[in-house]
Amino acid sequence: MQKTEVSKKIKISFELNNRKINMDVKPSSLLLDILRDELGMKGTKPGCNEGECGACTVLINGNAINSCLYLAVNANGKEITTIEGLVKNDGTLDHVQKAIIDNGAVQCGFCTSGMIMSIKSIENYYLSQNNNVKNKKKPNKEEIKKWLEGNLCRCTGYIKIIDAAEKVLINEE
Amino acid sequence: MLKKRKLNIIGTPVPKHDGKIRVSGQAVYGHDINLTGMLYGAILRTEHPSAIIEKIDISEALKLEGVECIITADDIDVNNISYKRDHPILKKGEVNCIRDEIAAVAATSKEVAQNAIKLIRVEYKIRKGIYDPIEALEESSPQINKFISGKYKNKNTAEVFKYSHGNIEEEKKKSIVNVSRRFTLPRVTHACMGTSNITAHFDKLSGKLVLYSSTQVPFLYQRDMAHALKMNPSDIRIIQPVIGGGFGSKLDMYPFEPICALLSIKTGKPVQIIYSRQEEFIASPTRQPMIIDIACGADKDGNFTYRDIKIIKDNGAYTSWGATTPFVIMQAFSSLYQVKACKFEATAVYTNNVFAGSFRGYGNPQATFALERIIDLLADKLKISKAEIRLKNANYKNEITGQGLHYETCGHIECLEKVISESNFYNKKNTENGRFRKGIGLASMLHVGGGAKIYRSDGCGTTLKIDPYGYCTIITGSNEIGQGSETVLAMIASEELGIELSKIKVINTDTDIKPWDVGVHASRTSFVAGNSLLGAINILKDKLNNKAKQLLNTENSDFIYQNGMIAIENANEALALDKVVREMHFSEPSELAIASYFYEPLSQFQNKEFKGNVSGTYAFASQAIEVKVDTYTGNIEITNVHTAQDVGKVLNPLLLDGQIHGGILQGIGYAISEEMIYEEGKLLNPNFHNYKLLTASDVPNIHFYPIETNDKQGPYGAKGVGEAPLIPTAAAIANAVCDALDIEVLELPLTPERVLKAINFKK
Ligand code: FES
Ligand code: FES
Numbered sequence: 001m002q003k004t005e006v007s008k009k010i011k012i013s014f015e016l017n018n019r020k021i022n023m024d025v026k027p028s029s030l031l032l033d034i035l036r037d038e039l040g041m042k043g044t045k046p047g048c049n050e051g052e053c054g055a056c057t058v059l060i061n062g063n064a065i066n067s068c069l070y071l072a073v074n075a076n077g078k079e080i081t082t083i084e085g086l087v088k089n090d091g092t093l094d095h096v097q098k099a100i101i102d103n104g105a106v107q108c109g110f111c112t113s114g115m116i117m118s119i120k121s122i123e124n125y126y127l128s129q130n131n132n133v134k135n136k137k138k139p140n141k142e143e144i145k146k147w148l149e150g151n152l153c154r155c156t157g158y159i160k161i162i163d164a165a166e167k168v169l170i171n172e173e
Numbered sequence: 174m175l176k177k178r179k180l181n182i183i184g185t186p187v188p189k190h191d192g193k194i195r196v197s198g199q200a201v202y203g204h205d206i207n208l209t210g211m212l213y214g215a216i217l218r219t220e221h222p223s224a225i226i227e228k229i230d231i232s233e234a235l236k237l238e239g240v241e242c243i244i245t246a247d248d249i250d251v252n253n254i255s256y257k258r259d260h261p262i263l264k265k266g267e268v269n270c271i272r273d274e275i276a277a278v279a280a281t282s283k284e285v286a287q288n289a290i291k292l293i294r295v296e297y298k299i300r301k302g303i304y305d306p307i308e309a310l311e312e313s314s315p316q317i318n319k320f321i322s323g324k325y326k327n328k329n330t331a332e333v334f335k336y337s338h339g340n341i342e343e344e345k346k347k348s349i350v351n352v353s354r355r356f357t358l359p360r361v362t363h364a365c366m367g368t369s370n371i372t373a374h375f376d377k378l379s380g381k382l383v384l385y386s387s388t389q390v391p392f393l394y395q396r397d398m399a400h401a402l403k404m405n406p407s408d409i410r411i412i413q414p415v416i417g418g419g420f421g422s423k424l425d426m427y428p429f430e431p432i433c434a435l436l437s438i439k440t441g442k443p444v445q446i447i448y449s450r451q452e453e454f455i456a457s458p459t460r461q462p463m464i465i466d467i468a469c470g471a472d473k474d475g476n477f478t479y480r481d482i483k484i485i486k487d488n489g490a491y492t493s494w495g496a497t498t499p500f501v502i503m504q505a506f507s508s509l510y511q512v513k514a515c516k517f518e519a520t521a522v523y524t525n526n527v528f529a530g531s532f533r534g535y536g537n538p539q540a541t542f543a544l545e546r547i548i549d550l551l552a553d554k555l556k557i558s559k560a561e562i563r564l565k566n567a568n569y570k571n572e573i574t575g576q577g578l579h580y581e582t583c584g585h586i587e588c589l590e591k592v593i594s595e596s597n598f599y600n601k602k603n604t605e606n607g608r609f610r611k612g613i614g615l616a617s618m619l620h621v622g623g624g625a626k627i628y629r630s631d632g633c634g635t636t637l638k639i640d641p642y643g644y645c646t647i648i649t650g651s652n653e654i655g656q657g658s659e660t661v662l663a664m665i666a667s668e669e670l671g672i673e674l675s676k677i678k679v680i681n682t683d684t685d686i687k688p689w690d691v692g693v694h695a696s697r698t699s700f701v702a703g704n705s706l707l708g709a710i711n712i713l714k715d716k717l718n719n720k721a722k723q724l725l726n727t728e729n730s731d732f733i734y735q736n737g738m739i740a741i742e743n744a745n746e747a748l749a750l751d752k753v754v755r756e757m758h759f760s761e762p763s764e765l766a767i768a769s770y771f772y773e774p775l776s777q778f779q780n781k782e783f784k785g786n787v788s789g790t791y792a793f794a795s796q797a798i799e800v801k802v803d804t805y806t807g808n809i810e811i812t813n814v815h816t817a818q819d820v821g822k823v824l825n826p827l828l829l830d831g832q833i834h835g836g837i838l839q840g841i842g843y844a845i846s847e848e849m850i851y852e853e854g855k856l857l858n859p860n861f862h863n864y865k866l867l868t869a870s871d872v873p874n875i876h877f878y879p880i881e882t883n884d885k886q887g888p889y890g891a892k893g894v895g896e897a898p899l900i901p902t903a904a905a906i907a908n909a910v911c912d913a914l915d916i917e918v919l920e921l922p923l924t925p926e927r928v929l930k931a932i933n934f935k936k
Pocket of ligand 1: 048
C-alpha cells in the first residue's frame with residue numbers, strides 16, 4: 001500500500017478562549033482546520049478556504065484574521081478567540097452577539113461567526129486607540145462598512161449587520 | 174381578568190426564534206456533522222466539457238492507504254435523476270459538461286480522498302462542444318443528451334412551453350407604437366455561504382439510509398432519492414441540519430447526493446461530501462440564462478395591446494428546474510400590467526454547458542427585466558411619462574387576467590404610487606452633463622404569494638402539542654432555511670394560544686417525524702405553513718375549550734387565551750393553560766392535547782393551456798432606483814432604492830426587512846456585478862475573487878414601504894414575500910442607467926466595461 005507522506009509535527013502552545021492548549025501540528029496545517037477538526041470549535045466556518053469570504057474569521061491577539069490562510073504553527077504563543085469564546089460561562093451572550101440578534105442581522109447564520117469576530121476586532125482597535133484618551137474616538141458608518149468589506153453575506157444585504165455594528169461601536173458607551 | 178385585544182405578537186419585531194444558536198457557533202450545519210467512523214467522499218469530475226471517456230483506471234488510487242471505496246458508473250445499479258430522468262448519476266462513455274461526475278472515492282480522511290481522486294486516470298477523446306443554444310438547434314448539431322424521449326422534433330430540444338390569450342393580430346392593428354428587442358440574460362449562481370454538503374449513513378442491518386441533507390424539499394427529495402437508488406422511500410430518512418443559505422439551490426437533488434449514499438451503502442459506514450468553494454461554483458446549479466425576443470405594442474391612449482415573446486433557454490447538458498421557469502415567466506408576460514393579448518413560447522435547449530436550477534424568483538427577474546425595459550421604450554415612443562404609462566396599465570383588485578390569475582387583493586397601483594412619490598420621480602430629470610450622470614428607473618413585479626399548485630399537492634401538515642407544563646411544540650412539515658419561518662410559526666402559536674415565545678418549540682427537520690409538506694419554494698412557507706398551523710390551533714382550541722367549559726361549569730366557549738391562562742372575557746375565574754392540559758390528560762374522558770391539520774391552498778391546477786388561478790394569492794412590488802454613473806470608468810453607484818411591496822400584512826417587520834434587503838442586494842448583484850464567465854464550457858471565475866458578490870461597502874440606501882392589502886386567504890392577511898424583492902431590481906437599475914446615459918441596455922450585468930462600451934457606441 002502506498003502511504004501519503006506524513007510530515008514531521010511541530011509542538012505549539014497557545015491560548016484558545018482563555019484555555020491553554022498544547023498540541024502537535026503539521027507545518028502545513030491551517031488554523032481553521034485545527035480549530036474545527038482537532039479542537040472541535042465548529043463555530044468558525046469554512047466559506048471558501050481561500051481568504052475571500054471572511055466566514056472563518058477569528059481573533060488573534062484581538063485582531064481579526066482569516067483562519068483559513070493562517071498557518072497553525074504561527075499561533076504559537078498567541079491568544080486566539082473564536083465565536084465560542086464570546087459566550088460567558090453562565091450563557092450570557094457578548095453584546096455584539098446580542099446586537100446581531102436584536103437587529104435581525106442573522107439569517108442562515110453561516111457568515112455570522114465571522115461577522116461578529118470582525119466587529120469585535122473593530123471594537124478592540126478603538127479600545128486600544130482610546131486607552132487613556134479623553135475624547136474617545138469612534139468609527140463612523142462608512143468606516144464600519146470598510147472594516148466589514150472582507151466578510152461576505154448572501155442573505156441579509158448587510159444593512160442589519162451594519163446597524164448592529166453601529167449600535168455597539170457608536171451608540172453604546 | 175382577561176380582556177380581548179388586538180394582535181399582540183403578530184406585527185411586532187420579534188428577533189429570530191433560533192437566533193442564539195446561530196450567533197454563538199452552536200448551530201450544527203452539514204459541515205459540522207461528524208459521525209463515528211465517518212469516511213470522507215470526493216468526486217472526480219471531467220476535465221473536458223465534451224468528450225468520449227475511453228478508459229478509467231482506478232488501480233493506483235485503490236492502492237492508497239485509507240481509500241475504502243471507489244465507484245464509477247460500472248459499479249452501480251441506479252436510475253437516472255432529474256424530473257426528466259435525463260441525468261445519469263455517474264457518467265458512462267461520455268461527458269457533456271464541465272461538472273460531470275466520473276468517479277467517487279470514500280476514504281478515511283479528506284486529504285486521502287483528494288489524493289485518490291488525483292490518482293484516477295481517465296483517457297478522453299475530446300469532441301467539439303456546443304455552447305450556444307441557437308447552434309444546438311441547428312440540424313447539423315449532434316444530439317447532446319441521449320436520454321430523452323424524442324417528444325420534440327428537434328433532437329436538442331428539452332422542453333417547450335406555449336401560451337396565449339387574446340387576439341394578437343387584432344391588437345397589433347390597434348397599436349400605434351410597436352417595440353421589439355432581443356435581451357440576453359447571464360448565468361449567475363446562488364453563492365450560498367455554506368457550500369453544498371451531505372452526510373449519508375446506511376445501516377446494513379436494517380437496510381435503512383439516513384441522509385443529513387440541506388435540501389429545501391425533504392419529501393420530494395426522499396422520493397427522488399428512492400427512485401435513484403431503487404429503494405423504498407420510507408427506508409430513507411432525511412434529517413436537515415442548519416442550512417447555510419438556499420435561495421432555490423436546494424430545490425432539486427443533484428448527483429453528489431446519491432453518490433454519497435452509494436458510497437455509504439458500499440462501505441456500510443457514514444460518508445460525508447462537502448464541496449469546496451471552487452466545486453460549488455463549478456458544480457452547483459445556476460440561474461437560468463435566456464435569450465428573450467420580445468415585441469410589444471400600445472394604443473394611442475397608452476394602453477398595452479399585445480406582447481409577443483420567444484425565449485430560448487440554455488438548458489445545459491441535463492435538466493433541472495431551470496427548464497420549468499416558464500411557469501413563472503409566462504405569468505409576468507401574461508399578467509403583469511393589463512395586456513389584451515399575449516403569445517409566449519419558451520424552448521429549453523440542450524448544450525454542453527452546465528444546467529440551470531431554480532433560483533429565488535424562478536425566471537421572473539429575467540422576464541421582468543425584458544418587460545420593464547420594453548415599457549420604458551414604449552413610453553419614449555409614445556412621449557408619455559414612464560410613471561404614467563405604468564399607472565395607466567397597472568393591475569387592480571379583483572382583476573382576472575388573461576391567464577386566469579385572480580387578484581382578490583392587489584397592491585400594484587399603491588406600490589407604484591408610493592415609490593413614484595417617495596422618490597420624487599417626476600422631478601428627477603437627468604440634467605447633468607459632466608462626468609457623473611444621475612438617473613432613475615422604475616419597475617414592478619408580480620409573483621405568486623400563496624404557493625403555486627404545480628405538484629399534486631401544494632399543502633403543508635402540522636401537528637401541534639401542548640404538554641402538561643404549558644409548553645407548546647409545533648411539528649411542521651415546512652423548513653427553516655434562514656428565512657425565519659420558525660420565528661413566524663412560533664409567533665402565530667404565541668398569539669393564538671397565549672403562550673410565551675420561550676415556551677414554544679418548533680420541530681421541522683426530520684422526515685420520520687414531521688408531516689408532509691411540498692418544501693420551501695414559491696415564497697410559500699409563511700402562507701401555507703402559517704395557515705396549516707392556524708388550522709391545527711383551531712382544532713386544539715376546541716379540545717381545550719371543551720375541557721375548560723367542563724372545569725368552569727359553563728356553556729360559554731368564547732375563551733380568551735393570554736399569558737398562559739384561559740378565561741371567558743371579563744370573567745373572574747381564569748384557568749392556567751397547563752392545568753387544563755393536565756386535566757385533559759388525566760381526568761375522564763382523557764385525551765391528548767394534540768391536533769393535526771393539513772392545509773391545502775384554494776388554488777387551482779392550471780389546464781393544458783396554462784390557464785387557471787394557480788396561487789392562493791399574488792404579491793406585487795414596485796421599485797424606483799436612483800443611480801449615479803461615472804462616465805469615465807463606467808462604474809454604477811446605486812444611490813437610493815425605493816421599494817414598495819404588497820405583503821398582505823406585515824407579520825414581523827424585523828424579519829421582513831431582512832428579506833427585502835437581502836433580496837435587493839442579490840438583485841443589484843444580478844444587475845451590475847455577477848456573471849459566470851465561460852470559455853468553451855469551462856468556468857473562468859470559480860471563486861469570490863473574480864465572481865463579484867457585493868460587500869458591505871456597496872449597500873445603497875434602501876427605503877422600504879410595506880403595503881398591506883390584507884388578503885383573506887393569508888394568515889392574518891399575509892402574502893409570500895421572499896422572492897419579490899429581487900425580481901424588479903435589475904430592471905429598475907437598467908432603466909435608471911438608460912435614463913442617466915440615454916443608451917440601450919440589452920444584456921446584464923452592467924459591468925463597467927459594458928457601460929463604457931454602450932457610451933462609446935452612442936457616440
Ligand atoms: S473561509 Fe476563510 S476567508 Fe473564506
Ligand atoms: S446570514 Fe446567511 S450568509 Fe449571512
